[in-house]
Amino acid sequence: xxxxxxxxxxxxxxxxTNLIIGYFIWNKSMDKDIVDENSRVADLxxxxxxxxxxxxxxRLPTIETMPVINAAFIGYDLDVLAPIMLKDPYEKLxxxxxxxxxxxxxxxxxxxxxxTMRLIAIEDENLDTPIVYPTxxxxxxxxxxxxxxxxxxxxxxxxxxxxxxxxxxxLIYSQTFSNYFxxxxxxxxxINGDHVKSLERKWLSISYEEDESTSLIPxxxxxxxxxxxxxxxxxxxxxIVIDSITIGYSLxxxxxxxxxxxxxxxxxxxxxxxxxxxxLIEALDVE
Numbered sequence: 653x654x655x656x657x658x659x660x661x662x663x664x665x666x667x668x669t670n671l672i673i674g675y676f677i678w679n680k681s682m683d684k685d686i687v688d689e690n691s692r693v694a695d696l697x698x699x700x701x702x703x704x705x706x707x708x709x710x711r712l713p714t715i716e717t718m719p720v721i722n723a724a725f726i727g728y729d730l731d732v733l734a735p736i737m738l739k740d741p742y743e744k745l746x747x748x749x750x751x752x753x754x755x756x757x758x759x760x761x762x763x764x765x766x767x768t769m770r771l772i773a774i775e776d777e778n779l780d781t782p783i784v785y786p787t788x789x790x791x792x793x794x795x796x797x798x799x800x801x802x803x804x805x806x807x808x809x810x811x812x813x814x815x816x817x818x819x820x821x822x823l824i825y826s827q828t829f830s831n832y833f834x835x836x837x838x839x840x841x842x843i844n845g846d847h848v849k850s851l852e853r854k855w856l857s858i859s860y861e862e863d864e865s866t867s868l869i870p871x872x873x874x875x876x877x878x879x880x881x882x883x884x885x886x887x888x889x890x891x892i893v894i895d896s897i898t899i900g901y902s903l904x905x906x907x908x909x910x911x912x913x914x915x916x917x918x919x920x921x922x923x924x925x926x927x928x929x930x931x932l933i934e935a936l937d938v939e
Contacts (some may be wrong), residue, residue, distance in 0.1 A: 692872035700879055706893045712871060713899055720864040723856040723903060724914030725767045730754055737761055737771060737802055771851040776844055784845035788814050791821040791843040798848045820844035829858050833900030833922060867937040874921045877933045896924045907932060
């Protein structure tokens with residue numbers, strides 16, 4: 653037990669030492685008279701590689717500014733949603749606890765909470781209803797036709813992933829804004845056979861001024877922060893291979909506090925690894 657404890661202390665000490673060395677290398681390179689940003693990025697990629705983080709084969713972002721946006725999670729009102737989501741005639745029901753839902757011949761519409769709506773196919777509430785798995789492409793066609801026809805969304809979302817579950821094919825979509833990802837909002841759609849079995853949605857309303865923009869940190873700084881983020885989560889890691897880097901937004905502070913529902917959104921780099929880990933690095937330049 654003593655050796656295990658000593659080993660962990662040595663590992664942490666080594667990590668801290670490596671971070672300090674990396675910091676001084678990076679800090680020295682910030683002298684613009686000595687080396688430019690491309691060289692700093694190359695230096696950081698080399699440092700990351702020695703720490704088992706491979707960023708060598710991914711396309712690096714070159715964007716320097718992003719629009720300033722404000723966002724707020726949409727608070728749903730079933731009285732407003734029902735005529736949009738359901739077919740006539742539909743019926744309003746209220747249980748003894750005051751919980752309200754609407755139903756038509758096909759679906760039951762309710763709220764998980766003020767900011768999360770749910771739609772469930774009535775026929776699938778019967779436990780004897782068989783589960784039929786279409787192909788992923790067919791499932792996406794069914795889901796996206798439903799999104800367009802019932803939610804009236806056009807191009808402010810993107811497909812994230814699919815999964816075969818015990819209730820059907822689950823499709824996850826996320827919100828986008830002008831090709832930027834929006835963290836925290838999502839649609840989860842389950843397809844059974846030829847129809848949408850259920851839909852769950854939490855979405856943001858976004859506003860912005862076209863002539864306002866914010867500067868991003870140099871990408872070399874983001875790479876250095878990535879090193880700290882990885883080792884902040886784990887003291888011992890296998891090799892991490894980053895296969896894509898995307899840029900987007902998250903409500904300020906919402907990464908650490910999920911109770912934040914509105915406000916200005918900060919820009920973030922999102923590093924995706926081949927093993928499924930995602931690392932969010934704030935990209936706002938506060939200087």
